[in-house]
Amino acid sequence: MSLLGSLVRKVRRSRRVKLTLLLAPPLAFLAIWFYAPFIITGLYSLDMITRAREIVFTPSLKYYERILGWRSGLTIMLRSLYFGALTTAICLLISYPLAYYISFKVKKHKDVLIVLFIIPFWVSFLLRTYAFMTLLDERSFINNILLSLGLIQQPLQLLYTDVAVITVMVYDYMLFMVLPLYANLEKLDKSLLEASSTLGAGPVSTFFRVTLPLSMPGILAGSLLVFIPAVGEFVVPALVGGPNNFMIGNLIYQIFLGARHWWIGSALSILFIAMILVLAIIYLKKVGSVGPSF
Amino acid sequence: MYSVELDNIVKRFGNVAAVDNVSLKIRENEFFSLLGPSGCGKTTTLRIIAGLEEPDSGVVRLHGQDVTDVPTHKRNIGMVFQHLALFPHMNVFENVAFGLKMRKVPKNEIKDRVKAILEVVDLSGMEARRINQLSGGQQQRVALARALVTEPSVLLLDEPLGALDLKIRQHMMVELKNIQRRVGTTFIYVTHDQTEAMTMSDRIAIMKDGRLQQVGTPTEVYFKPMSAFVASFIGEAINLIRGRIQDGILTTQDLGQPILVNHGENSSEAYLAVRPEIISIDNELEGLDNILDGIVRDVIFKGSYIEYRVEVGPRVFVVHQHSRALMQRNFTVGERVKIGWRRNEGAIIPSSGV
Amino acid sequence: MKKTNLFLMIFTVFVFIFLYAPMVIMVIFSFNEAKSLGVFTAFSLKWYEKIFTNTEVWVALYNSVWVGAVVTAVSIVLGMMMALAVTRFSFVGKPILDALILIPIIIPEITEALSLLVMYVFLNIPLGPLTVIIGHAAFDVAFVTVVLRARMAGYDRTVEEAARTLGANELQTFFRITLPVMYPAILAAGLLAFTLSFDDLIKTLFTTGPGFKTLPLIVWSSAARGGVSPDLNALSTFAISISLLFAVFRIRAEKKMRGV
Known part of the structure; x- marks a missing residue:
């Protein structure tokens, strides 16, 4: 058994590699198209996105305050x-x-x-x-x-x-x-x-x-x-x-x-x-x- | 050359060693059983031979070749699973032909070989049946045919009879042994049922807590157990007498008299194991090496034999007598009797097995 | 005791009337000759004629079907991968993954749809069929995962091991054993995904671009604009019959699965 061969086999039989291959695509899909929108919504709610659609790092709760009043x-x-x-x-x-x-x-x-x-x-x-x-x-x-x-x-x-x-x-x-x-x-x-x-x-x-x-x-x-x-x-x-x-x-x-x-x-x-x-x-x-x- | 060799196999699940340093050599065309209580590691051992589990350390050899790193589908083995694992979406023919298809055998040859193997397992003409149209025993035979048709070098069987009821099971035991003789392949059979192991096997390996306890023929493990565990696990009952052995004489505090045993090693602590059917019982006994006086405490009629429990001092001996003896004489509770056996009929369990 | 039973029976009958009456009446009046919604004058198919000669309806039906088909394919593949990962592997963080799968099912659809719209606009992604498909799939993946996973829980994996011992490699095992054995579950989950997409209004409403309409969108816009009308009754009856047809397929797939 060559070292390389057994290494390749180890990787192929590795459950971690398989798990990653299985999970990555659906999780990436959910992350981008389900969870990311909520993050952007969250940024808007904290006034971190301007009218010109630029992100600014000055969060503020003023819109929440406005709603509660x-x-x-x-x-x-x-x-x-x-x-x-x-x-x-x-x-x-x-x-x-x-x-x-x-x-x-x-x-x-x-x-x-x-x-x-x-x-x-x-x-x-x-x-x-x-x-x-x-x-x-x-x-x-x-x-x-x-x-x-x-x-x-x-x-x-x-x-x-x-x-x-x-x-x-x-x-x-x-x-x-x-x-x-x-x-x-x-x-x-x-x-x-x-x-x-x-x-x-x-x-x-x-x-x-x-x-x-x-x-x-x-x-x-x-x-x-x-x-x-x-x-x-x-x-x-x-x-x-x-x-x-x-x-x-x-x-x-x-x-x-x-x-x-x-x-x-x-x-x-x-x-x-x-x-x-x-x-x-x-x-x-x-x-x-x-x-x-x- | 051996059919299967295991060298120092270890397999852990978490902190538990399911298989703990097991080494085995299984001969060609042998019917070999792995026997033990559930959780003893027998199934894991089988799955390691199949390549369905990877050992943490140790070497698996099939016909002398190291296959430790070879994936299951390249090992040329056959396996019959506990719940059979027949493919539900295929009929009998397709199930049996699957392994041949994977080996790219030409269509005509597949047909012939499936037909031939179905004859062997007595299922001719059932090719088009769906799996759920078969009885339990028939499903069993399909699983067997499927595993045998590829002519594997080793057939692994994982408690295949467990799901069947008693009558069919007894029938299948005989059948399996016959099939093994006919196809001439090594069978490795995992079971927790000692009757199955005793009935079919050439040799039996008894396992407990991931370790091998003893390997031997059915009569060896039955009459000459090497550990207290094997002695009590195999057979229905056994009399174990603990004591010191010196020059062929066992002394124990329980019994007032020394017990004669086979000459061998001296040992400060050992067991003498005596099977109940070896012990004679009568009012008067002569010509036996060990003769003890006792009182009958229980009489249980078991059909082909009678079980007596005989009190000797603080101990109770279990004695089995063939039912035919009832025709002449039976003993009643409270009766004074003598029990006895020859010194070479008992087995000494060495101190390592205590 | 007898009186309670009688009361319960009558009550149950009324609930069933409550459930069926709206749809039955709507279906009946879709065949009404007059425009009236209150008086049935004569049997007529003219409202059906009206909707079936309207190309907008056909285009919308076509859109609903192909969007549904793409969404189904995407969510089955991704949902299957996720369900396989969850049922076959143990790994740390599984409870987190469970939550990540469950949240899309719990969160109110309207906030999901609007957030998606916010992101599309923020990233300058032009609205159209693609954005609709993504919107549907983001939700359906979670749903398909939950359904497939429940079905896979009872799946006996030793058939795969059996295939391996018979000489099948991993890919052969997956395509010849795993997929065919799971086929009815996949079919049921697929039909469910299709139904969810086919019936969806809210996500389509917010993520569609100019001119791209699905069947629910047409029903919605004419109901919101003009309220009840006989041609809308006819269109709804047509849509209901499609829904029922799919439901029957789904039930059949599930029955077949139980048979295995």
Whole structure:
């Protein structure tokens, strides 16, 4: 065995070399096209990029200060959190009974029901939102029926309201609540419920003392999966809401492409991302890993 | 020339030495087993022979040639894996033909050789079957055919029967031995099951904690264990008596009388190992070198034999007697008996094996 | 007890109506003769005729498909490399890598899209199909990695060792064993990547250049401009049928994978 030959073989069989070859291209791609943009956004938010697109090394927090002292901006941020929380709560209230029913009460064709539930979510987010617009429109089929039945005198103004924004978000995001809940309830050992009832607990106390506590991981997972995208929602308020129902996503959009103030827009983006990441980290610490379940 | 030689092989995983200075010489056309409890390093040793693991130090030789740095695919070996590792996307023919294709054998020849080897393993006409259409035993045979068709110089088998149920396993043991005789290749067989190793092997290597304990024929390792570990690992039960050996006499505090053993080295500390079936039991015994008085404490009927536990002073001896003896005489719990054996029927475990 | 069950059943039925009604009504009214969204007068294909004779729709469909195809290819290759690295090697910093892969999935899409736009403008990169493809792929790579990795976790690597003992070198093993065995998982991940790209609105909206439109962009701009209209119903119905078709392919690929 020549020394050179065995060296070449060592390199060829070296796991480190292989690992580097495998990891370098995807990581470089992510670094350049996913992470670098955020760094540039960060530089803008710290006032380190001038109008002439030159980098200056005099960071300043003035845009963050400006945002925090900006009333209508803060109103919109708070509204986003509020809308996000409300959407999550309503999703939970609708999804829990549904998941509970399918998991506990349905005997045959459970899978069919779940697939039937998932099918509408195969349709893209935008198209689902648009489809819901056709119901909310004042010339819509529903308004027409209500009018002809004489239940209302004038067509209901449903579009461009808070109700519309929340309803459509619930419609769009329900999947993310139902799937983790259902997976959790399915895993739950049903004999625990029987054990509870043999110990003298009625169905109500069994539910509140056994089922509900055991399904907390599912509830938490679903809540995070709904809350994070809901807070950052952009399409729904833009299509079925008006300026009075705008959320943080719409605000960022307005500042960037309407006002063209990239510095404030960047600061707002960074604040928003930080908020989401903090939420996600708190969640991951509490619950463990999130697996996208579809 | 030896088929496989291992010289001082060491392989560490982290701080644990999975294989600790193992040297072996495996002969041509030998059915050789590596036997030991899980985690003893037997599979790692096999994988080092295959080139699937690189030893930290030591040399691997196949037919006298140093292959330590040769990658797996150039070693001309065959291997049957624990979970078979049949290619799920190929049918029986494609699975078996794979190794020949890699060796660029002409198409016609591939056909003939696959056909021939499928006959050997008794799977003729199954070429087009998909893997998941086969029974466990058939899959086993496909794996074997796939590994044998390239006519490897050594066939490595990593607990290939582990997944099968008992009946098929017993059948496959006989089958494997027959196939080995027919193809005339060195088989190296890894198992934790001593029955498999005993049934098929010409020689057995027993491993523990990465070290070789003993290499020998099945009868050697059974009747002449070289360490306390081998003695208790092999076989169902063994009586181990610890004591001092001087001029063919073992003295121990447990027993009131000296025990006669084979003449050999003197040793201040050694074991005498006596298999239960070697010991005779009766009310009166004569003509044996060692005869002890005892009381029967347990009688367990095991089918082809009976197990007696006989108390002798503070010790309990396990004695096996052929069931046929039941026709004449059986002993009951509490009965006074004598047990005995000849001095040359016990094995002395040297102090190095204690 | 019986009453609760009945209540739950009725509740479930209502949820299903809630889920399906918007799309069913939209599909029905896309076949309406009249322009009305409230009264169905007669069956007609005229709105379909209108959209299918509109070259802008065809161009957008073509753009969506080829962008989706390129994005799929890029994200499968890169995602596969990453998934292989993560599942087959142990190295320090794996938790960091996990986080780097997970972050693109968690971060709100709009901030991602706008940041990318900021960088494009900052670096003077002209906006167009290429910038759209990059935008989609940057996200899809992470997604494909997560999906492939979950699938690879159950993959038995001894088939590769078996191939090595039979004389296959590393490349032969990869192309004849690894890829074919993983093919259904790759197909499923690929279809998912394609769907993500095909349906994407936000990143396309911010990273596209003048004149380059995809199907979701057309739906978006006419819905944002003019609200609900029958021809948009027809276009959406058409797009929905494409989405469903792909979903069926994906499910089939996954079923096939489980069969192996």
